[in-house]
Amino acid sequence: xxxxxGMLEFIGGVTILTGNVLRLLLRGRLNFSLLVQxxxxxxxxxxxxxxxxxxxxxxxxxxxxxGELVERGAAxxxxxxxxxxxxxxxxxxxxxxxxxxxxGAPITSEIGTMKISEQIDALKALSTDPDWYLTLPRVxxxxxxxxxxxxxxxxxxxxAGYLTAHRETDISYLMFKSSVSTLVDVxxxxxxxxxxxxxxxxxxxxxxxxxxxxxxxxAGVGRAVTNGVVVNIVLLFVFDLLxxxxxxx
Amino acid sequence: MIVFEDVRVRFGRQQVLRDVxxxxxxxxxxxxxxxxxxxxxxxxRLMMGLIVAEAGRIIIDGQDVTDLGEREWFAVRRxxxxxxxxxxxxxxxxVCQNVGFFPHFVDGVSWRRVRAQAMEMLAEVGxxxxxxxxxxxxxxxxxxxxxxxxxxxYRPKILLYDEPTTxxxxxxxxxxxxxxxxxxxxxxxxxxxVTHDLExxxxxxxxxxxxxxxxxxxxxxxxxxxxxxxPAVLAFTGNWRRxxxxxxxxxxxx
Numbered sequence: 001x002x003x004x005x006g007m008l009e010f011i012g013g014v015t016i017l018t019g020n021v022l023r024l025l026l027r028g029r030l031n032f033s034l035l036v037q038x039x040x041x042x043x044x045x046x047x048x049x050x051x052x053x054x055x056x057x058x059x060x061x062x063x064x065x066x067g068e069l070v071e072r073g074a075a076x077x078x079x080x081x082x083x084x085x086x087x088x089x090x091x092x093x094x095x096x097x098x099x100x101x102x103x104g105a106p107i108t109s110e111i112g113t114m115k116i117s118e119q120i121d122a123l124k125a126l127s128t129d130p131d132w133y134l135t136l137p138r139v140x141x142x143x144x145x146x147x148x149x150x151x152x153x154x155x156x157x158x159x160a161g162y163l164t165a166h167r168e169t170d171i172s173y174l175m176f177k178s179s180v181s182t183l184v185d186v187x188x189x190x191x192x193x194x195x196x197x198x199x200x201x202x203x204x205x206x207x208x209x210x211x212x213x214x215x216x217x218x219a220g221v222g223r224a225v226t227n228g229v230v231v232n233i234v235l236l237f238v239f240d241l242l243x244x245x246x247x248x249x
Numbered sequence: 250m251i252v253f254e255d256v257r258v259r260f261g262r263q264q265v266l267r268d269v270x271x272x273x274x275x276x277x278x279x280x281x282x283x284x285x286x287x288x289x290x291x292x293x294r295l296m297m298g299l300i301v302a303e304a305g306r307i308i309i310d311g312q313d314v315t316d317l318g319e320r321e322w323f324a325v326r327r328x329x330x331x332x333x334x335x336x337x338x339x340x341x342x343x344v345c346q347n348v349g350f351f352p353h354f355v356d357g358v359s360w361r362r363v364r365a366q367a368m369e370m371l372a373e374v375g376x377x378x379x380x381x382x383x384x385x386x387x388x389x390x391x392x393x394x395x396x397x398x399x400x401x402x403y404r405p406k407i408l409l410y411d412e413p414t415t416x417x418x419x420x421x422x423x424x425x426x427x428x429x430x431x432x433x434x435x436x437x438x439x440x441x442x443v444t445h446d447l448e449x450x451x452x453x454x455x456x457x458x459x460x461x462x463x464x465x466x467x468x469x470x471x472x473x474x475x476x477x478x479x480p481a482v483l484a485f486t487g488n489w490r491r492x493x494x495x496x497x498x499x500x501x502x503x
Contacts, residue, residue, distance in 0.1 A: 031354065114339075121299050122337035126351050126399075127326045133354065 014209050020131045021139055034137040043145030046102040047152050050095045054157035057094050062161040070169045080179030082161040087188040091154045092195035093240055100232040104207040107138060108228040111211025112221035135208045139201060146200035147193055191247045198239055206232050250275045251296055256305030258291055265291045269465040271458055278433050278440040280454035287460040289443040293409050297331050298322035330400025334412040336392035338384035344395050345380035351403045370398040390421030397428055410442045414449045426452045447489045
């Protein structure tokens, strides 16, 4: 019962937060300097971790499939299969997971600390909507920057996959990429971008919400950060399934 | 002017304020005193619209704000400033950016113009040399003065102080008290000071209200704290009075 209540509170709270952010956005109340600042913080800082995660995930995937495909005389499908998996799943999901930790946790921690040290109240006292100052620039920066981060991590994953395949099967780069145009079409790229945008919005909105709900001193902020990351990762897979089902029909 | 009419506040099962009636006159300094947990800060947060009353009526500068929504409160708060107990400075911004926050982010004035204005305000509180520091690099007293400058830059009609002297050394207490008086005298600001520092009250307040277990007892002038025989006032000021009387006797003996 307690968990159900908590879940309903969370859904209601995030819905209200999303509505408020959309209202502010539609009214054109965006401060560009705050947006640029957040783009630098959220985007640039999260590229290394996303690149690293994608490199290893792609290498493992290629390591597993390359041997099997060579045995069946289908080595030239390796690159195409890797690209499909990267676009449909690996890039959005692994970048999302990396970002949930790399940007979600600091957002919750920063807003949570501001909440317990009365800085959120100070914002209100200064006639400033905390959602305008804190949430809106972060959500937009996340939505803009996650596809950018995804490009970097995608390329890294692709080349890590090729290097693994080359080492295991001595496949040439030309043969590795030969099946990409056959197996991959525009809808795969669209799915990747849509998932990136949705995941980034989910990650940042959840992280902000958890920060605003933090209470109970430093321990409370710690709990909010942990809950934020856990909820974000679960939500990522929920939305991944929903989007995959909708977009592959 | 701030008026509370039969204001009640409850947090869960705990009744924090019970039918509180209060009147903070325009251009004067009203002190709300009381023991920890008596509901002083709650009263201040009600005035700022940071919490909602369970019952009663609140009037700020002639406007009934009791049922205002969050967005409507933003307009009311433009004429109010608040100095929080722990200063609540934005720790990712420099001192100068903290002070210039309202003109830049709320009024949309460019940083170039705001910087000059903020430096002027910082000079008024004696901190112009610390403009580029982060709040974490300042002492408690300095942070309190920055918070005051941040509230004063947009010339509010009403200033609320939450425990402005708590945790400060005697020298800094005198500085803060002087600033509160100066802001009231120079700009005619209506001030409400929440504190349990009776020295501060005696120094700055024109009018005193005592909160005891969520019930308001009007004390009157600050001098009444020394002479009132109201049992609630006596219970709260007893030790302080005895200390002062002790000093007076010592001085008389000398």
